[in-house]
Amino acid sequence: MTTFSLAVVPGDGIGPEVTAQALRVLDVIAEHHDVAFTSTEYDLGARRWHATGETLPDSVLQEIRQHDAILLGAVGDPSVPSGVLERGLLLRLRFELDHYVNLRPSKLFPGVPTPLGDPGEIDFIVVREGTEGPYVGNGGAIRVGTPQEVATEVSLNTAFGVERVVRDAFERAQARPRKKLTLVHKNNVLVHAGHLWSRTVEKVAAEYPEITVDYLHVDAATIFLTTDPGRFDVIVTDNLFGDILTDLAAAVTGGIGLAASGNVNPDRTAPSMFEPVHGSAPDIAGQGKADPTAAILSAALLLEHLGLPEAAAAVTSAVEADIAERSGTRSTEEVGEAIASRVAAAVSVVA
Amino acid sequence: MTTFSLAVVPGDGIGPEVTAQALRVLDVIAEHHDVAFTSTEYDLGARRWHATGETLPDSVLQEIRQHDAILLGAVGDPSVPSGVLERGLLLRLRFELDHYVNLRPSKLFPGVPTPLGDPGEIDFIVVREGTEGPYVGNGGAIRVGTPQEVATEVSLNTAFGVERVVRDAFERAQARPRKKLTLVHKNNVLVHAGHLWSRTVEKVAAEYPEITVDYLHVDAATIFLTTDPGRFDVIVTDNLFGDILTDLAAAVTGGIGLAASGNVNPDRTAPSMFEPVHGSAPDIAGQGKADPTAAILSAALLLEHLGLPEAAAAVTSAVEADIAERSGTRSTEEVGEAIASRVAAAVSVVA
Ligand SMILES: CC(C)[C@H](C(=O)O)[C@@H](O)C(=O)O
Ligand SMILES: CC(C)[C@H](C(=O)O)[C@@H](O)C(=O)O
Numbered sequence: 001m002t003t004f005s006l007a008v009v010p011g012d013g014i015g016p017e018v019t020a021q022a023l024r025v026l027d028v029i030a031e032h033h034d035v036a037f038t039s040t041e042y043d044l045g046a047r048r049w050h051a052t053g054e055t056l057p058d059s060v061l062q063e064i065r066q067h068d069a070i071l072l073g074a075v076g077d078p079s080v081p082s083g084v085l086e087r088g089l090l091l092r093l094r095f096e097l098d099h100y101v102n103l104r105p106s107k108l109f110p111g112v113p114t115p116l117g118d119p120g121e122i123d124f125i126v127v128r129e130g131t132e133g134p135y136v137g138n139g140g141a142i143r144v145g146t147p148q149e150v151a152t153e154v155s156l157n158t159a160f161g162v163e164r165v166v167r168d169a170f171e172r173a174q175a176r177p178r179k180k181l182t183l184v185h186k187n188n189v190l191v192h193a194g195h196l197w198s199r200t201v202e203k204v205a206a207e208y209p210e211i212t213v214d215y216l217h218v219d220a221a222t223i224f225l226t227t228d229p230g231r232f233d234v235i236v237t238d239n240l241f242g243d244i245l246t247d248l249a250a251a252v253t254g255g256i257g258l259a260a261s262g263n264v265n266p267d268r269t270a271p272s273m274f275e276p277v278h279g280s281a282p283d284i285a286g287q288g289k290a291d292p293t294a295a296i297l298s299a300a301l302l303l304e305h306l307g308l309p310e311a312a313a314a315v316t317s318a319v320e321a322d323i324a325e326r327s328g329t330r331s332t333e334e335v336g337e338a339i340a341s342r343v344a345a346a347v348s349v350v351a
Numbered sequence: 352m353t354t355f356s357l358a359v360v361p362g363d364g365i366g367p368e369v370t371a372q373a374l375r376v377l378d379v380i381a382e383h384h385d386v387a388f389t390s391t392e393y394d395l396g397a398r399r400w401h402a403t404g405e406t407l408p409d410s411v412l413q414e415i416r417q418h419d420a421i422l423l424g425a426v427g428d429p430s431v432p433s434g435v436l437e438r439g440l441l442l443r444l445r446f447e448l449d450h451y452v453n454l455r456p457s458k459l460f461p462g463v464p465t466p467l468g469d470p471g472e473i474d475f476i477v478v479r480e481g482t483e484g485p486y487v488g489n490g491g492a493i494r495v496g497t498p499q500e501v502a503t504e505v506s507l508n509t510a511f512g513v514e515r516v517v518r519d520a521f522e523r524a525q526a527r528p529r530k531k532l533t534l535v536h537k538n539n540v541l542v543h544a545g546h547l548w549s550r551t552v553e554k555v556a557a558e559y560p561e562i563t564v565d566y567l568h569v570d571a572a573t574i575f576l577t578t579d580p581g582r583f584d585v586i587v588t589d590n591l592f593g594d595i596l597t598d599l600a601a602a603v604t605g606g607i608g609l610a611a612s613g614n615v616n617p618d619r620t621a622p623s624m625f626e627p628v629h630g631s632a633p634d635i636a637g638q639g640k641a642d643p644t645a646a647i648l649s650a651a652l653l654l655e656h657l658g659l660p661e662a663a664a665a666v667t668s669a670v671e672a673d674i675a676e677r678s679g680t681r682s683t684e685e686v687g688e689a690i691a692s693r694v695a696a697a698v699s700v701v702a
Contacts, residue, residue, distance in 0.1 A: 076539065082549075083542035091540070115577045117468035134485075134506070134541060141543040145550070149510035151543040155485070159500035186591070188427065189442070190485060191434035192492040192502040198433075199496070219598035226466045226577060226602045240537070244595060247570035251577045279571075 004306055006039040007067040007271065009093075012046045012085070013280025014290035014332075015073025021292035021336025022071060022299040025318075028343045029303065029311045040067070044089055046077035055088030061096060069302050070097075070273035073295065074280035087137060094130050097270035099263035100161065101168050102128035102239070103301065104246040104277060106229075111324040112254035116226065122253050124232035127169040128242025130263055132161040133193070135239040157193040157238070162200045168266055169236035170208045180212045180233035181205075184221045184241055197238065222248055229253075250277055257290075258323075260297035262305060274302040288331040293319055296339055318342035355657055357390040358418040358622065360444075363397045363436070364631025365641035365683075366424025372643035372687025373422060373650040376669075379694045380654065380662045391418070395440055397428035406439030412447060420653050421448075421624035424646065425631035438488060445481050448621035450614035451512065452519050453479035453590070454652065455597040455628060457580075462675040463605035467577065473604055475583035478520040479593025481614055483512040484544070486590040508544040508589070513551045519617055520587035521559045531563045531584035532556075535572045535592055548589065573599055580604075601628055608641075609674075611648035613656060625653040639682040644670055647690055669693035 008023065010016035023039065030036050042064065048054055064070060075090040076082075094102070108114060108122035132155075139153035173181040183201045187194025198215065205213045216224065218241045224231055225248050237245060250259035259277035276294030284290055297319055303312035318339045330338070359374065361367035374390065381387050393415060399405055415421060426441040427433075445453070459465060459473035483506075490504035517534075524532040534552045538545025549566065556564045567575065569592045575582055576599050588596060601610035610628035627645030635641055648670055654663035669690050681689070 082539045083545070086539040087542060115467050115469075117466060134504075139506075139541070139543045141547065143510075144547075147510050147514075149547055151508045151547040153485075153506040153508075153541045153544045155490075155504040155506075157502045157504075159494075159498050163498075186594070188433045188437040189591075189594075190490070190504045191438060192490045193504045194433070196492065196495075196500055196502040219594050222573065222595055222599035223602040223607065226599065227606075240540075243537070243540075243570050244573055248573035248577065248599070251574040255578075256574065 001034050001036060003036040003038060004068040005066070006037055007064040007070045008039045008041045009044050009070060009072045010041065011044065011073040011075045011280060012077045013074055013282045013285040015045070015075065015280055017285070017288065017290050017332045018276060018292040018295035019071060019073040021332060022295040024336050025296050025315055025340050025343055026299055028340045029308075029315070032344065033308065033311050035308060035311070039071075045075055045085060046080050049080055049085060055085060056092050061092075064093070065097070065270055067271050069271050069306060071299065071302060072273055072275035074276065074278065076280045078282055091135060091137070093273060094263050097263075097273065098265045098267070099130045099273060100165050101264040101266055102130040102242060103262040103264050104128060104242070104249070105260065106246070106249040106253045108253045109258070109320050109323045111326065112258065114252055114254055116229070116252055119252065120230040122229045124229070124235060124249070125172060126235045126237065126242055126246050126249060127165060127172060128237060128246060129161065129165045129239050132157050133239035155190070155193055155240075157196050159196065159200065162197055163204065166200050166204050166236055169234055170204055170211060173211050173234040174208060176233055178233040179210050180214075182221075182232060182235050183213070183215045184218050184235055184237040184245060185215075186218050186241070188217060193238070201236070218244070221245060225249060225252060246277055256294065258293050258297065260294050260301055262298065262301040264305060272302075272305050274298040274305070288333060290332050292332050292336050293323070293339070296336065314343050314346050315339075318346060352385050352387060354387040354389060355419040356417070357388055358415040358421045359390045359392045360395050360421060360423045361392065362395065362424040362426045362631060363428045364425055364633045364636040366396070366426065366631055368636070368639065368641050368683045369627060369643040369646035370422060370424040372683060372690075373646040375687050376647050376666055376691050376694055377650055379691045380659075380666070383695065384659065384662050386659060386662070390422075396426055396436060397431050400431055400436060406436060407443050412443075415444070416448070416621055418622050420622050420657060422650065422653060423624055423626035425627065425629065427631045429633055442486060442488070444624060445614050448614075448624065449616045449618070450481045450624060451516050452615040452617055453481040453593060454613040454615050455479060455593070455600070456611065457597070457600040457604045459604045460609070460671050460674045462677065463609065465603055465605055467580070467603055470603065471581040473580045475580070475586060475600070476523060477586045477588065477593055477597050477600060478516060478523060479588055479597060480512065480516045480590050483508050484590035506541070506544055506591075508547050510547065510551065513548055514555065517551050517555050517587055520585055521555055521562060524562050524585040525559060527584055529584040530561050533572075533583055533586050534564070534566045535569050535586055535588040535596060536566075537569050537592070539568060544589070552587070569596070572596060576600060576603060597628055607645065609644050609648065611645050611652055613649065613652040615656060623653075623656050625649040625656070639684060641683050643683050643687050644674070644690070647687070665694050665697050666690075669697060
């Protein structure tokens, strides 16, 4: 029996509520598979910041690093200045643990309401770069608060950083039936970063002759995501464009209540981190209303990453079955319970 | 009788085709209003670059500057390296002529097909900053083409630049019935630029107590543009986010075939420039297939800017009437002709 140690960061707002349901589903997996999970909860987020001024102490980061994977709920609260927790906690984890592949699948499950009139089949993944670009935190401001204020944000992009995520995206495209990869950038304006991305994709493409490659400017990509989302298979893009496109992708596939993500370190030099795409939603926190599905699907990505593809598939199928039969409003806990029972039922049959 | 001098830059791909129809509509306006237009055509774009290596010679810019307004078709061609014409011609015009308000109205006209299942009423404008942000062309690369390549893009933001566009947006919101302004940025990640924007909006808001102000992260804004576009009235945002959001906005309001824009210099220290949001669409160029509606609506924005609101309204109404009765496929010229005749009919009645 293998035991995996999980660092759990429930975080702010609805984070703890949805994380509890993801853990419940992992418990069911543990009961039925030859696997165990130990979890250590880390109290990070708004409460800790208010109490101590800390976002992510080095010692805590050091402890988290010792785990096999991280499960995160959501980070951010209106009582904390915007950016403090995002930069100091969430992005610090992604950068320090070298989560260079931010993996975000977008699939329209049968029965899910979408804002699109005629969505067609939607099933693609976004491979968003996670450790470079405009997210590096390289910027500053002078004469803040005066009419002479100047503020900068620097996007840093390296051949090393771009190539490794592009290779990862090609590998994923190769493993998918349609074998299509779309690079999204804005290389007609951000010419230095954009051309680095384009040249890198062109170079790596030569090693994957079976893969059809195309390029879209980020503005055009938003159009296709609403008019023809079925055209996408694997999208590879930079950190900021990936942030924007994956929220839009979530919207067209039924909302961020269903969108899962993995912040993956493919080299396994540090634990990967799994979290819903949605935020902490302070407006509905504590009411047991939040949909835990995205957190549960993120747990499925975690299982996949830990080398438990069958367990991952059991969770995804349970979610799919649950979604197909949804009606009325259920509490966070009811949704978690429904999915957990389906997982239990399915794995007992297999066992 | 007032005469306005127009600098016309038809540009690449479908640019010349759609520009011709916009000029035809302006001719009709001139016939029926006490106004005349003289136009000087400037041969700028891919052809000139191939022939001479020039994108926008200083002497040409100097001449263009002498006009009352600029009508532009579209810029960019696959035969020219990505960025050369965009940066060297289009963006150079926007920056040199201080087009700090990039105005992009989004309205769902009755009868227009939209990808949204239940769009509701959509009628908002995006005030996109046009002279700062990630578009400044401040970036570079070292060790290009080697595994050690590093490429940067710097977003420059100033209190001066942000405040003037924010003030313009508040003025526009004040003139609209719903009086609502939404700032879109990503101030939880791009904290320096984002906080400059947020503080500026907060400061200016104090002078406009009637205006309801809210804030959305750019990723969340893409969700609302597909799930609840009716919530928007005036959006103010930076250059890059504005680029992305306006393509998405165009998509949900019937496509970029209908989306107009004005690159406005509100201080009138240089001519403003009017152009469709769409690109040069080389795949359909020269076939007389392109929809000139966006170019014609851009001409309406030009009329408005030149102080001819009735003429502008006549063009917009003609477009609206034409759209409501569209069916089958018409050529670029047929659409232009249909709209021009409607404008002629309407103004003859008034006269
Ligand atoms: C909370 C925020 C920092 C984060 C991001 O921008 O990456 C979120 O929007 C996401 O997509 O995971
Ligand atoms: C062609 C390109 C440089 C331009 C931009 O990015 O501004 C276009 O997309 C637009 O929106 O006008």
